[in-house]
Amino acid sequence: MTTPKQILNIAAYAGNIILSNGGEIYRTEDTMNRICYAYGIKYVDSLVTPTGIFISIDDGHGSSETIVKRIHKRRINLTKISQVNNFSRNLQTRTLTHQEAMAELRAINEGKFKKKLKFGLLFISFGVSMNVILMRASYINLIPTILASLGAQAVIKKMGFLRDINFIPEIVAGFIAGIISLFCYKHGLGDNLGIITVSAILPFVPGVALTNSIRDAISGDLISATSRGIEATLIAISLAVGAAISLGVLY
Amino acid sequence: MNILLELVASFILVITFGSIFQAPKKSLWLLGLTGTICWGSFIFLEQLTSYNIVISSFIASLIVGICSEIFARIMKIPVTIFVIAGIIPLVPGVPAYNTMLFILQGEYIKGLEKGINTLLIAGAIAFATAIVGAGARYYKEFKKK
Numbered sequence: 273m274t275t276p277k278q279i280l281n282i283a284a285y286a287g288n289i290i291l292s293n294g295g296e297i298y299r300t301e302d303t304m305n306r307i308c309y310a311y312g313i314k315y316v317d318s319l320v321t322p323t324g325i326f327i328s329i330d331d332g333h334g335s336s337e338t339i340v341k342r343i344h345k346r347r348i349n350l351t352k353i354s355q356v357n358n359f360s361r362n363l364q365t366r367t368l369t370h371q372e373a374m375a376e377l378r379a380i381n382e383g384k385f386k387k388k389l390k391f392g393l394l395f396i397s398f399g400v401s402m403n404v405i406l407m408r409a410s411y412i413n414l415i416p417t418i419l420a421s422l423g424a425q426a427v428i429k430k431m432g433f434l435r436d437i438n439f440i441p442e443i444v445a446g447f448i449a450g451i452i453s454l455f456c457y458k459h460g461l462g463d464n465l466g467i468i469t470v471s472a473i474l475p476f477v478p479g480v481a482l483t484n485s486i487r488d489a490i491s492g493d494l495i496s497a498t499s500r501g502i503e504a505t506l507i508a509i510s511l512a513v514g515a516a517i518s519l520g521v522l523y
Numbered sequence: 524m525n526i527l528l529e530l531v532a533s534f535i536l537v538i539t540f541g542s543i544f545q546a547p548k549k550s551l552w553l554l555g556l557t558g559t560i561c562w563g564s565f566i567f568l569e570q571l572t573s574y575n576i577v578i579s580s581f582i583a584s585l586i587v588g589i590c591s592e593i594f595a596r597i598m599k600i601p602v603t604i605f606v607i608a609g610i611i612p613l614v615p616g617v618p619a620y621n622t623m624l625f626i627l628q629g630e631y632i633k634g635l636e637k638g639i640n641t642l643l644i645a646g647a648i649a650f651a652t653a654i655v656g657a658g659a660r661y662y663k664e665f666k667k668k
Contacts, residue, residue: 294544295601295603296603299601348544348545349544349545350544350545350546350547350601350603350604350607351545351546351547351548353601353603354547354600354601354604357600357601358599392542395539395542396539396542396543398535398539399535399536399538399539399540399542400536400539402532402533402535402536402539403532403536403612403616405528405529405532406529406532406533406536406562406612407617466617466620466621466624467617469620470616470617470619470620471616474611474614474616475540475543477611477614477616479540479544479607479608479610479611479614480544480603480607482649483603483606483607483610483652484603486649486652486653486656487603487606487652487653487656489653490653490656490657490660491660508619512619512620512622512623515620515623516623516627519624519627520627
């Protein structure tokens, strides 16, 4: 028999994984509520913001439990979101004990550590350079785009503690990509500076923040919608600032 | 020939973004297909509306949203995965770059013109995504009754 406190722990851990890997507010609340209902709790209320989770349950006989989780680190891993989603759906049909559920969630959260080799960076750079074809520039621009994108990503990887400060990696990425593409352009490799720079900084475009902000706004989570919209705007501006600094230095 | 190359390029670009955001491996092919449908409809609409980028982006994002809802139902994974990667080929990168460049050179009027252009394209994509999301929710509640 799982106590209400243990049910809350399971729900909050699942919510924590979804929220810290780039899920929407609606999905987090829905998953947590569904887990609680699956264990037979009647009254569940949850409030989720991008930086924290509050969830409270009541069994209808006057005893209630509450838990608060603070989210500090946020990164993007859509596989984990999809796995937790499946976990909560499966919970409807089979009931797990506290230990089993926590073990399963922990396995999802720690996951297979995906090694990112140099090959991975090369593949991403190659894929991003396809943007040159979509923008209908001449094919000579492909080579400087691959170089600039590779340089920017390698520098971000090797940056150490600076990587965890908000908006600094984006400025640095814009700067490095701008300098490399300007260098190639000055030496006759490539004929459209704008398209080279834009394609090189494409991996840092805040796509997840923007999409989540829109989807949060639709479902009525206005706090999260505004804060994520501002996050996306600031990331875009820092990329532009980085590219502008490189142009200003070398022009 | 050019169009075929562009379609292949959009396929690879969208798969790349899928792997950057670590989408589930089994969804990658459908993800690429979303990107190809997106760019194909964009090319077609561009010819149809005589190079009106804003309207083409709007309708192409609508198509991406509908495809994502269908594919997500088939694969039983969250819709966001498809939407995030699918709209990447439409992102107004070059107008944004030109805005920055004109403002840097002190030509504020031209910069403002390009900036408004960028905002219009971005707003069209956002609005189309919102419409499809709201429509899918309405459809779900409609089916429940």
